[in-house]
Amino acid sequence: MGSPSIWRNFAREYRCYLEKMALLRKINRILMVLLVFMVYVILYSRMHRTPSPPSHSDTRVESGGVGGAVGGGGVGGAGGGAAAAAAEDVSEAEDDILVVICAAEERMGGAMTTINSIRSNTDASVFFYIVTLHDTVPYVRQYIEKSELKDIKFKILEFNPMVLKGRVRPDSSRPELLHPLNFVRFYLPLLVVKHRRAIYLDDDVIVQGDIQDLYNTKLQPGHAAAFSSDCDLPSEVVRTMGMQTTYMGFLDYRKMEVRELGINPSDCSFNPGVFVADIELWKRQKITKQLESWMQQNVKHNLYSSAMSGGVATPPMLIVFHGKFTNLDPAWHVGHLGWSPDTQYTEASLSDAQLLHWSGRFKPWDYPCVHMELWEKWYVPDPTRRFSLVRPNS
Structure with a gap:
């Protein structure tokens, strides 16, 4: 123990x-x-x-051409890479001239006329990115494959309008200018993957020259795009348009946010319906993000509206690219043919023009409109008969 x-x-x-x-x-x-x-x-x-917001440009892809098969793929949001496109039976080469054009259902004949004028006036290999909304995809394919356009190389991209939610102020003065496809040009780098350069064209354009000449436009160092100055329009048109060829016609200079930009209201504006873009520089300079920022500023402060000449898609481009773009040869954008049903261009200005643009309210597939015969020369009738011309005897 x-x-x-x-x-x-x-x-x-x-x-x-x-x-x-x-x-x-x-x-x-x-x-x-x-x-x-x-x-x-x-x-x-x-x-x-909360579910994550939709991507900037949620697109689905259909490959096209002779016997083109339906493809898949998509584009991610800002900061996200583009998803790989599905297998294609159409060869899309890096050295193809890439043309991006939107095809709204109610203006389908316009887009097809633009495409026909391009392919008819060049020997170059052109690849068309045709951007539309979900319900219109079958219509685009039928129009092409059942008409004389069936031999073009193309891809159908479906644009998701949800990307614009909260970024576009409702405006009833010109509702057609609020169409989602008007904003596709903001998102080019999210659509274009294989190519370093692209041409963007509105659907109320015809090309009378060789598109390769436009594509080869030499951009100045640091410039992500080339546009046509509105002050380069024929003098007879500039006189009738007044302030609508300057920044005063697009921005509300009563607003402090506009005045603080330091842009002279008499500076010449440009038309973003025709331009050549350097896709790599566009991405590097975060152009899309800047454009979206100004869209949101407008929602808050109403800096511009559809009541002004350019609607709501032009002013952000004017702000972001002010003093930072290369001027196109004026012959490559003779515009505002749709400004008035009465203003006639001279025969010389029309014949020398490489590209004609019916920007404005009066479109060449409607009536009245000036110089419709030049546009109708390239018109491809709709094989489905959903689109038809409006003419005095129709």
Whole structure:
């Protein structure tokens, strides 16, 4: 038997051991509760989190050409890469001249006329990116494959209008200018993957020259695009348009945000319905992000509206590219033929023009409109008969 002091020490150490074990069990219980709580929070957040916003340009792709098969693919949002396109039976080469054009259902004949005028006046290999909305995709394909355009190389891109949610102020003065496809030009780098350069054209254009000459426009260093100055229009047109060839005609200079830009209101504007873009520079300079920023500024402060001459798609381009674009040869954009049903261009200005643009309210497939015969020369009748010309005797 040991001495009493040894037993007392043993008892004291044993009690300490039991107390430590009790404390460890208590800590373990607390840790277990915390772990269960964290798991609950994670599961709850996953079940109730807000869905992520739509990508900037959620597009689906259809490959086209003779016997073109339906493809798949898409484009991610800003900061996200473009998804790979599905297998194609049409060869899209990097050295093809890429032309991007939108095809709205109600203006389909216009887009097809533009395409026909381009392919009829060049020997170069042209590839068309035709951008439209979901419900119109079959119509685009039928129009092409059942008409004389069936030999073109093309790809149909489906544009998701949800990208514009919260970025476009509702405006009833000219609702046609709020059409989602008017904003496709903002998102070119998210549509164009294989090519370093692209031509964007509105659907109220005909090309009388060789599109390769436009494509080969030399951009000045640091310039992501080339546009045509409105001050380069024929003098008879400039006189009738007044301020609508300057920034005063597009921006509300009563607003502080506009005045702080430091842009002279008498500076010449340009028309973004025809331009050549350097896709790499556009991405590097974050042009799309800048354009979206000005769209959101307009929603907050109403800096421009459809009541002004350019609607809501032109002013962001004018702001972002002010003093930062190369001038196109004036012959490559004789515009505003749709400005008035009465203003006639001289025969010389029309014959020398490489490109004619019926920008304005009066379109060449409607009536009245000036110089319709020049546009109608390239018109491809709709094989589905959904689109038809409006003429005095129709």
